[in-house]
Ligand code: FES
């Protein structure tokens with residue numbers, strides 16, 4: 088079936104089965120490989136993208152159910168994204184890096200909702216994103232730093 | 242330029258230039274050297290460093306980068322010796338080529354045993370120093386001055402009369418020079434980057450923050466078919482027969498082929514391949530498969546542990562000492578479960594084959610095994626197989642296999658679909674969790690005796706599978722019938738024990754097993770460090786002071802123990818409801834002591850609040866990466882000690898994904914505070930050594946809360 092999706096600001100057409108998870112449409116058909124596959128069952132967060140600015144697990148979202156504009160790590164933008172990515176680099180958060188696209192997409196969505204999250208807020212928001220390298224401490228401090236830099240910039 | 246092509250062409254890469262094409266130290270010379278025999282071979286800087294006209298310096302890294310930091314680490318060594326500016330440094334994987342890129346500790350190209358920094362420390366510094374020498378000579382020649390008049394600082398070459406230039410300006414001249422065999426290395430007192438905390442940031446952070454980093458799963462070229470393989474649900478099972486008709490009816494499925502490891506479904510994309518696999522009907526032949534469950538296996542192993550086993554090490558008369566009249570006898574049976582590594586990126590890779598040559602791109606941890614394995618399957622000479630290692634989303638040991646099973650499966654897939662094809666193999670998470678190569682199920686039978694406040698006897702009998710048996714490393718790992726990686730840590734505990742015995746028995750099972758971050762220390766560290774804690778308690782000793790009394794000839798282990806006690810203020814009051822435990826383990830020639838602060842949560846699960854760690858890993862080249870590895874190692878340890886287990890029922894794993902193979906999440910991550918002991922000793926491992934002391938420190942903390950130290954792991958059993 089042909090589906091038209093708005094991805095990173097562009098209209099894209101794909102011809103796939105309707106049960107195809109958005110993850111594989113993004114990766115295989117649109118070659119946006121920054122979004123990763125970790126579990127396929129909405130348990131790890133590696134595949135997190137934004138649909139209408141909300142973080143969604145693209146592995147568990149059939150293409151036929153997508154409603155809204157999709158943003159992936161390749162195009163995530165705005166002050167929160169900038170602050171998060173800068174803090175990620177400043178803290179050298181990534182180890183293997185494979186989970187980090189998903190972590191960043193979730194963190195950006197968190198800061199858009201809660202500009203000054205507490206440790207508890209961060210833990211709640213980020214608990215669905217597994218990092219097997221256990222970079223969690225740096226994720227937490229990088230989010231706090233990003234929040235601080237947003238406050239200053241505001 | 243009469244540059245000999247082949248390898249140079251590979252190294253040359255995207256338009257950049259390798260300095261000194263005509264280096265006299267040819268590849269053939271390097272190959273002729275037996276690395277271990279007469280010290281390391283001479284260093285060929287061409288193989289390791291590429292300077293581009295824009296002055297970027299790219300370090301070709303022979304160790305695979307999967308998070309532990311060799312890209313940054315090796316670039317640090319080169320940058321310091323070259324007096325480069327950090328901003329001009331880059332890193333990428335060296336191609337598979339054992340003659341040039343052998344791990345000097347292994348005699349083959351491979352990453353493992355936390356050796357990356359230890360074995361590259363001098364080699365990469367030498368390469369950097371030679372590259373610097375060539376730039377200095379080239380600048381002197383171009384400017385018509387003496388080399389002694391040249392200085393380099395932060396990537397800027399300066400000469401008399403205010404002359405200045407960048408590296409890229411001198412590569413053409415540098416090419417024409419013949420470098421010496423050796424040049425002096427920088428004095429440690431002059432280091433700009435090595436050992437200087439936060440003087441460099443990771444070279445890979447930006448790409449890993451913007452989605453640009455490419456992993457195995459991201460490797461494909463136009464026309465590539467995606468393949469998933471249906472493997473036997475039981476270990477040792479084989480395909481009896483299969484019906485592919487429904488699978489072939491799935492749109493996007495191109496072909497279904499039987500291969501030695503199962504049934505391969507080829508499709509135009511990942512989703513059709515997965516759907517096609519679901520639609521297969523396969524009859525399995527389980528006649529040679531493991532039929533036992535893990536509970537049964539553990540029982541059998543524990544019974545076996547009552548037998549003497551093969552002695553690894555002994556002092557004194559152990560049975561007599563254990564039977565000392567008036568002594569307190571302490572006994573404990575430990576059971577360690579099968580553990581999956583579950584790297585964040587499941588296994589996979591890309592291969593193309595034209596009938597004569599093959600190119601494979603994947604997270605190859607042992608290119609030296611993967612290349613001949615692919616050649617063997619395809620029936621072509623190994624030289625016709627190019628292996629290009631790429632970033633891997635974690636490994637924890639999983640990608641280093643003696644049987645090269647992933648490379649073999651990759652090759653079998655492309656062979657099955659025929660020459661002139663390209664395939665991308667993807668394992669799903671279920672394939673990964675069900676896929677074996679687990680940390681082996683192990684048991685320890687510990688017996689000890691305490692009298693008059695002293696430990697007088699210690700016996701440790703270990704039973705489990707050995708992943709060395711039947712593999713290419715059997716000779717290296719098994720000595721006198723004992724697998725060294727099964728008893729490491731147990732056969733030589735850091736404590737003075739008057740009567741001591743450590744023995745092991747190797748069991749067989751079709752379940753595949755493998756090293757897992759910190760190898761034998763994953764279980765020996767736990768058994769030894771919880772047991773010594775228990776004996777010290779029986780002896781009425783403080784866990785730190787009591788250990789130190791027994792460590793009089795272990796200065797480095799004692800030093801980290803003292804340092805962590807100081808860091809955590811051991812002995813001072815602990816918040817109500819919390820307990821603290823300590824452990825110290827030497828692994829991969831590094832020493833780590835940890836203290837864990839633990840409480841019991843409302844759900845009854847142990848909650849680890851904080852872990853303090855003191856580390857001696859020789860010179861810490863990148864202190865912040867050392868810190869990161871210890872943080873990550875602690876997280877990895879906490880997750881698996883608390884939750885990790887792959888149980889089998891009638892030979893089949895009962896967990897399959899992160900819903901039931903529970904992983905540590907951010908809420909369960911303790912705070913971590915690390916202190917790195919200053920050292921002038923050569924660097925030793927850090928990717929693994931943070932793991933072993935953490936589990937026993939948690940168990941020992943639970944004992945302070947009035948709980949038993951768990952002997953059957955994981956601590957939290959899933960419902
Ligand atoms: S891949 Fe989607 S949540 Fe794991």
Ligand code: FES
Pocket residue numbers: 180181182183184185186187217218219220221222308585634635
């Ligand atoms: S950085 Fe490796 S899984 Fe998160």
